[in-house]
C-alpha cells in the first residue's frame with residue numbers, strides 16, 4: 001500500500017466519478033452562483049464482530065488526503081517528491097463504504113461492500129439501516145446511507161481487501177481503541193461520517209459488549 005511513485009497532477013478530463021459544475025441561482029432577488037461537484041451517492045457500514053468484540057475498519061490510500069498534505073508550493077512541480085511526501089500521509093482509517101454505481105438496492109450494495117472490503121458474507125437481514133445524511137455540504141451534498149451490521153467469525157468467508165485494483169487493509173479495533181480514536185486531538189485521518197458512526201456506536205451499542 002505504501003509503495004508510491006510517479007505522483008503528478010493534471011487538469012480533470014471527463015470523469016465517471018466527479019462532474020464539476022457552476023450552479024447559478026437567484027435568492028431573495030440576488031443573483032448568485034456556487035461551484036459544485038456531482039459525485040455518486042454511497043453507503044457506509046459499521047461492521048462489528050461480536051465473536052471477538054472488535055470493530056472492522058478499512059485502511060486505504062486516499063489521494064485527496066495525500067494531496068491536502070502536500071504543501072501548496074510543492075504541488076506545482078512536475079512530480080511530487082515521494083521521499084518528502086510518503087504514501088503514509090494519505091492513508092485513511094474508515095468504515096467499510098462504497099459508491100452506488102450499480103442498479104441495486106442500498107442494502108445489496110452494502111452487503112457487497114462488506115464482502116469485498118472486509119470478507120464477511122452477511123445475509124441482507126443482518127444489515128440494520130440507521131440513517132442517511134449529506135456528505136461534503138460545501139461542494140458535494142451527496143447522500144450516504146449508514147448501516148450497522150453485527151458479524152461473527154463464522155461469517156468471514158473471504159480475505160477482504162477490495163476488488164480489481166483496490167488495495168485495502170482490514171483493521172480491527174477494540175472498544176477502548178475506538179474511544180481513544182474519537183477523543184484524540186487529531187488530525188484524525190478519517191471522514192467525519194466515520195467519526196459520527198463511531199459516536200453512534202459508542203452511545204447506542206457499545207455497553208452490551210463491554211463486559
Ligand SMILES: O=c1ccn([C@@H]2O[C@H](COP(=O)(O)OP(=O)(O)O[C@H]3O[C@H](CO)[C@@H](O)[C@H](O)[C@H]3O)[C@@H](O)[C@H]2O)c(=O)[nH]1
Pocket residue numbers: 017040041042043044094095097098099100135164165166191193
Ligand atoms: O477517481 C476515482 C474514483 C474512484 N475510483 C474507483 O472507484 C471505486 C470506489 O470505491 P468504493 O469502495 O465504491 O467507494 P469509496 O471510495 O470507498 O467511497 C465511499 O466511502 C467514502 C468514505 O466514507 C465516502 O467518502 C465516499 O463518498 C463513498 O463513496 C474504487 O474501485 C476506485 O478504484 C477510481 O478508480 N478513480
Ligand SMILES: [Mg+2]
Pocket residue numbers: 096097098099117
Ligand atoms: Mg470503499
